[in-house]
Amino acid sequence: MEEREELTEERILEMLENRQYKELKEELENNMYPIDLADILEDFEQKQLVMVFRLLAKEEAAETFTYMNSDMRELLINALTDSELEEVMEEMYLDDTVDVLEEMPANVVDRLLMATDEETRQQINALLQYPEDSAGSVMNVDYIALRKEMTVAESIRKIRQVGLNKETIYTCYVTEKRRLIGVVDVKELLTTSESKTVEEIMDTNMLYAHTTDDQEEVARTITKYGLIALPIVDHEMCMVGIVTVDDAMYVLQEETTEDISIMAGVSPNEESYFGTSVISHVKNRLPWLMFLMLSATITQIIMNHYESALAVMPQLAGFIPMLMGTGGNCGSQSSTLVIRGLAVGEIEFGDIVKVIFKEIRVALLISVILSTVNGIRILVMGQGDVMIAVTIGLTMACTIILAKIVGCTLPLIAKKIGLDPAIMATPLISTLVDISTVTVYFAIVSLVFAI
Amino acid sequence: MEEREELTEERILEMLENRQYKELKEELENNMYPIDLADILEDFEQKQLVMVFRLLAKEEAAETFTYMNSDMRELLINALTDSELEEVMEEMYLDDTVDVLEEMPANVVDRLLMATDEETRQQINALLQYPEDSAGSVMNVDYIALRKEMTVAESIRKIRQVGLNKETIYTCYVTEKRRLIGVVDVKELLTTSESKTVEEIMDTNMLYAHTTDDQEEVARTITKYGLIALPIVDHEMCMVGIVTVDDAMYVLQEETTEDISIMAGVSPNEESYFGTSVISHVKNRLPWLMFLMLSATITQIIMNHYESALAVMPQLAGFIPMLMGTGGNCGSQSSTLVIRGLAVGEIEFGDIVKVIFKEIRVALLISVILSTVNGIRILVMGQGDVMIAVTIGLTMACTIILAKIVGCTLPLIAKKIGLDPAIMATPLISTLVDISTVTVYFAIVSLVFAI
Numbered sequence: 001m002e003e004r005e006e007l008t009e010e011r012i013l014e015m016l017e018n019r020q021y022k023e024l025k026e027e028l029e030n031n032m033y034p035i036d037l038a039d040i041l042e043d044f045e046q047k048q049l050v051m052v053f054r055l056l057a058k059e060e061a062a063e064t065f066t067y068m069n070s071d072m073r074e075l076l077i078n079a080l081t082d083s084e085l086e087e088v089m090e091e092m093y094l095d096d097t098v099d100v101l102e103e104m105p106a107n108v109v110d111r112l113l114m115a116t117d118e119e120t121r122q123q124i125n126a127l128l129q130y131p132e133d134s135a136g137s138v139m140n141v142d143y144i145a146l147r148k149e150m151t152v153a154e155s156i157r158k159i160r161q162v163g164l165n166k167e168t169i170y171t172c173y174v175t176e177k178r179r180l181i182g183v184v185d186v187k188e189l190l191t192t193s194e195s196k197t198v199e200e201i202m203d204t205n206m207l208y209a210h211t212t213d214d215q216e217e218v219a220r221t222i223t224k225y226g227l228i229a230l231p232i233v234d235h236e237m238c239m240v241g242i243v244t245v246d247d248a249m250y251v252l253q254e255e256t257t258e259d260i261s262i263m264a265g266v267s268p269n270e271e272s273y274f275g276t277s278v279i280s281h282v283k284n285r286l287p288w289l290m291f292l293m294l295s296a297t298i299t300q301i302i303m304n305h306y307e308s309a310l311a312v313m314p315q316l317a318g319f320i321p322m323l324m325g326t327g328g329n330c331g332s333q334s335s336t337l338v339i340r341g342l343a344v345g346e347i348e349f350g351d352i353v354k355v356i357f358k359e360i361r362v363a364l365l366i367s368v369i370l371s372t373v374n375g376i377r378i379l380v381m382g383q384g385d386v387m388i389a390v391t392i393g394l395t396m397a398c399t400i401i402l403a404k405i406v407g408c409t410l411p412l413i414a415k416k417i418g419l420d421p422a423i424m425a426t427p428l429i430s431t432l433v434d435i436s437t438v439t440v441y442f443a444i445v446s447l448v449f450a451i
Numbered sequence: 452m453e454e455r456e457e458l459t460e461e462r463i464l465e466m467l468e469n470r471q472y473k474e475l476k477e478e479l480e481n482n483m484y485p486i487d488l489a490d491i492l493e494d495f496e497q498k499q500l501v502m503v504f505r506l507l508a509k510e511e512a513a514e515t516f517t518y519m520n521s522d523m524r525e526l527l528i529n530a531l532t533d534s535e536l537e538e539v540m541e542e543m544y545l546d547d548t549v550d551v552l553e554e555m556p557a558n559v560v561d562r563l564l565m566a567t568d569e570e571t572r573q574q575i576n577a578l579l580q581y582p583e584d585s586a587g588s589v590m591n592v593d594y595i596a597l598r599k600e601m602t603v604a605e606s607i608r609k610i611r612q613v614g615l616n617k618e619t620i621y622t623c624y625v626t627e628k629r630r631l632i633g634v635v636d637v638k639e640l641l642t643t644s645e646s647k648t649v650e651e652i653m654d655t656n657m658l659y660a661h662t663t664d665d666q667e668e669v670a671r672t673i674t675k676y677g678l679i680a681l682p683i684v685d686h687e688m689c690m691v692g693i694v695t696v697d698d699a700m701y702v703l704q705e706e707t708t709e710d711i712s713i714m715a716g717v718s719p720n721e722e723s724y725f726g727t728s729v730i731s732h733v734k735n736r737l738p739w740l741m742f743l744m745l746s747a748t749i750t751q752i753i754m755n756h757y758e759s760a761l762a763v764m765p766q767l768a769g770f771i772p773m774l775m776g777t778g779g780n781c782g783s784q785s786s787t788l789v790i791r792g793l794a795v796g797e798i799e800f801g802d803i804v805k806v807i808f809k810e811i812r813v814a815l816l817i818s819v820i821l822s823t824v825n826g827i828r829i830l831v832m833g834q835g836d837v838m839i840a841v842t843i844g845l846t847m848a849c850t851i852i853l854a855k856i857v858g859c860t861l862p863l864i865a866k867k868i869g870l871d872p873a874i875m876a877t878p879l880i881s882t883l884v885d886i887s888t889v890t891v892y893f894a895i896v897s898l899v900f901a902i
Binding site: 031163205246279281282294347366369374431 | 675729
């Protein structure tokens with residue numbers, strides 16, 4: 001995307017080697033974004049990490065720090081002096097500070113808290129109280145509050161005075177005894193007559209969320225209405241903070257990754273793929289694999305029950321993987337579409353009848369086409385006679401219809417009873433479909449061949 | 452989230468019925484967001500739709516129009532007079548207009564284009580030239596351009612004059628002979644001395660993208676760096692537009708839905724679940740199902756080859772679904788994690804060795820645990836003797852290791868050769884794993900039992 005001359009990892013190491021500190025400092029200032037620097041520093045030794053960090057301007061240092069992983073942060077904190085630490089803490093936004101603290105061991109937290117002043121410490125403690133994944137836990141407590149009697153000119157003057165330290169200044173919040181009564185876009189302030197009052201131009205039909213609301217819902221609201229920030233209020237409508245659009249985008253990315261992991265039978269964690277140790281990867285993946293392997297016992301018991309049929313017509317076994325595969329794929333198509341529809345708010349539990357009706361029609365059409373093609377294939381390849389082709393066709397049709405109904409219904413029910421719909425994805429659906437496939441298959445086989 | 456008194460579908464219909472037009476107009480103005488109104492109007496008849504639309508203020512009407520689906524838009528366009536249409540077109544942002552035009556039949560496009568002035572028409576035609584999914588196709592051509600000689604006070608005055616019609620005014624772009632040379636945040640303008648020049652405060656180390664860049668990459672840049680908008684330039688660095696954060700969020704949501712659909716073996720389309728007809732749903736799902744069903748023939752051929760073994764030991768067939776299921780789940784865990792890592796830019800092709808090494812270690816641990824548990828289960832449930840338990844355990848271990856390697860490698864290779872990594876997800880991996888599972892299984896069975 002960006003085409004400026006790259007300040008690469010090699011170049012930084014080379015400049016450190018040659019003690020070109022002044023040049024490096026300059027390059028870092030003009031030619032590097034904190035998020036990219038944090039990425040590069042990941043591969044550095046503690047000594048080099050600390051050297052580069054000390055070259056950064058205060059503000060850049062604080063921002064780079066917020067993008068580091070917890071290992072790097074610990075290395076740094078152990079190396080920095082108390083006064084250096086204090087400077088970093090001062091420059092960091094409060095919501096980022098809280099994120100950092102939540103990941104640190106207790107002794108480091110104590111040291112970090114000692115590096116902040118009393119007022120900040122109180123605010124941090126308040127933020128740490130909010131439940132994980134709540135709006136309160138991701139909000140920023142810095143925002144610009146206006147009074148309704150202020151004029152546009154006064155408002156702009158206030159922004160000029162206090163705005164420099166606020167993460168976002170583009171929406172201002174009108175409060176009366178701390179209660180949120182309206183919002184004013186800076187765009188509005190900049191394009192209206194300076195003598196108007198805030199009351200005249202504020203929007204009183206504003207969107208807001210509560211501190212205890214789910215962070216994903218807050219992020220979806222910000223996306224849906226195209227907002228720069230959403231005000232967060234407590235249960236008395238008193239304004240306590242804002243969630244900004246950049247945090248919303250981050251939350252959505254995390255939540256989507258979490259959904260996708262769960263859909264593949266992996267317990268989600270907040271670390272990156274490489275940041276997760278082998279042991280943790282195993283811990284995240286084993287439970288579902290174990291559960292599904294043991295559930296497959298049911299399929300096995302059913303098949304063993306028909307051992308005599310398989311001994312007489314062993315070619316019947318050869319069709320089972322195809323039947324199960326087709327059923328599983330049909331089921332996961334339906335469940336995936338419904339899970340995503342639920343996640344983006346396009347499908348609700350109330351749509352269940354509409355969804356099932358649609359899936360049944362889709363399933364009927366698909367089962368006719370697939371059964372026919374497969375029947376022809378069996379005859380052409382000489383894998384069986386017409387009776388076998390019909391048996392497989394019937395089983396396939398039943399499996400497809402069943403798979404689509406189960407696939408679309410389970411996520412909706414999960415949502416209704418307060419479970420995460422994403423767990424009703426491919427792995428679970430496949431196992432359920434496997435069991436019903438063999439049941440239906442051998443029932444039809446018994447009927448047709450009287451064995 | 453929002454707790455204002457709800458203006459529901461029923462209430463709107465009731466007010467229309469009672470001819471309370473004035474009250475309804477007021478309610479719509481104060482108590483309704485365009486995106487929610489578009490959602491409600493979906494269920495209305497044409498007559499009611501047009502009546503409500505005519506009650507809206509110009510700006511709200513245009514915004515509601517952009518959120519409607521194409522069927523509703525056509526209904527409306529057919530009912531509105533030319534001058535009404537002209538008003539809507541005038542109020543719409545250019546990028547939204549282009550989106551609308553791309554979905555309309557030719558005769559409607561002609562009518563819409565006639566409702567715009569010559570200059571707009573030329574801009575629209577230029578935007579329509581950009582390839583689908585490119586930055587050019589989603590960008591907005593309205594933005595605020597400053598010259599580097601201007602003072603802060605002059606800049607604010609310029610924003611005041613022209614800003615009202617710009618979709619975003621919070622970042623201004625400094626151009627020189629149309630070439631982009633820097634950016635200035637409005638925050639900067641509002642918090643610096645009014646006598647400074649733009650040149651003194653502008654950031655020349657700015658991020659930008661080209662018109663032909665992929666829209667997803669642009670959206671990821673906006674997320675990564677927490678931007679409000681990203682400037683889009685042509686190949687001579689001349690500024691042609693901006694992509695705003697709300698468009699970026701929309702792009703990411705669409706792209707993620709597309710990825711998730713592909714991962715479940717469903718061809719993506721841009722319509723919603725309910726907006727897609729049964730026939731289209733079948734068309735989107737059938738190709739993969741057909742391909743996978745026919746691929747399963749290979750598994751069948753291998754199994755038929757071992758018909759005699761199955762006739763002698765029919766209980767061997769009962770283990771196949773469990774082995775395939777476990778292999779498939781292991782493979783899809785790995786492929787899903789890698790596909791998501793690629794999508795969010797955390798994993799690159801260059802990491803392939805690191806990824807494989809990690810997956811092999813995970814696979815070894817998992818295979819030891821699952822094979823042992825399963826072996827004990829077989830013995831306890833009396834499903835076989837020690838020889839069978841060992842055979843199944845060996846097969847399972849081989850399958851798990853193979854599945855994890857295939858699962859993590861294929862998405863990386865797909866990315867490398869320019870395919871969408873998402874197609875290397877569950878359905879394809881499962882089929883590949885199925886084939887290798889039966890191959891390995893019967894090879895080991897032949898070896899152990901000499902049949």
